[in-house]
Amino acid sequence: MTQSSSYTASFTLDKAHYSECYTQSSTLSHDKKTYFKANVLTVFGLIILLATPVNPYAAWFVIALGLLETISVYYHKPWWVIRQMLSKASHSEVKLTIDEQGILTESFHINNRILWADVTRVTETDLGFLIYFSLGKTAMGKDIASKSYISKSCLSDDATAFIGQKNPTVA
Template sequence: MTEQTSFQAKFILDKAHFTECYTQTSTVEHNRKTYFKANILTIFGLFILLFTPVNPYTAWFVIGLGLVESLSVYYHQPWWVFRQMLSKASNSEVTLTIDEQGILTESFHVNARLLWADVTDVKETELGFVIFFQLGKNQSKHYLSKSILSSDAQAFIKAQVAPST
């Protein structure tokens, strides 16, 4: 008879959790390439304003779009965390169960199971695990914080995704 392995943890979806999720999974960088679209809009607006007879309101509108785009890139993290805090799941308790089948997430608002067969990759970060999985044709990701996982659960996750030889 084989022994079933199962790990359970509970946590609250609070601001600290959402901030950790963002910092560990975000791919947004603050460099010239990220601000390219904002810079192009601003330069185009200035060009319209200075070198064409077009109504100046149009030029100022395009310049404003460039500035809004810059702000959206610069404040991406606080905006994302704020939107998560506005969700109905915010500040609710989540029960996480990790077993041979996969990862089960249960709360008042969500009951979801991620099967190990659907997992395509797991990236370990300093604070947790980013689990990549296939959702239809789209690649998605799920974050698990090490702070809520026991060392046995962490070892179990690593063993589940280790390539079998």
Template structure:
């Protein structure tokens, strides 16, 4: 008689985990998509500053918003990782349990049990797994999984 699959581990939410999570879960936009809004605001702001009778403060404000949008687009990952590192979950220890029925991720701040019957999709990435559950995406890194857990998730993808 074979034993049902069960795997349990813990890991810390550190900077390298957040960086990997961003790299693996956020789709990389094209250059045009990334800078479109900032370039539009810069152009409108510049045109208002040079050719309009509009209050100069408003025109410069629109121009400045465009500049801020371009800078925030350029440093999107660094900004996201910094926000995560400043949050209350930074450096928290997370417990991960995978069994035949569910994936259970818990910490002091969060407790999430996802039954495989409720999981919409499991997507393998280069360095881990994206789990879509109730319109949310959760990332599990291969750094915290052994080979049998990775094989188990791969079998769930194939089903």
């Protein structure tokens, strides 16, 4: 006999939540490779400025683009969090339901269900779970994938164990 399990939780989309989501799900690292494009733009602008007879305004524009790219990489997290805080969903209450069908997220602004059949991987982080799932296929047959983050702070121990059991990558 199988037992039907359903877990309900709620949380608020506030700055702390968004910051945790970014910290736990971001793959951006601050290394030389991340700043490569910014460095190339800056060096290219300096070469245009110092070694060619091109209008200096064009060179300064390319240098400014390189510096702007550097700043955008360096401040990626605060910029992402601010954009989320400016969204209409910010500060709203979200009801999370986890059951045998999947994960249902409901709020005033969105109702979204991720079916367990669409989940390709569940990764446990220090503070929550990353749920990777398929959104279907493109016209060319390529998979469209996405990920979602669920914080453990709003989940009970039973709900945490239930999500851990639903990981399709575990045999």
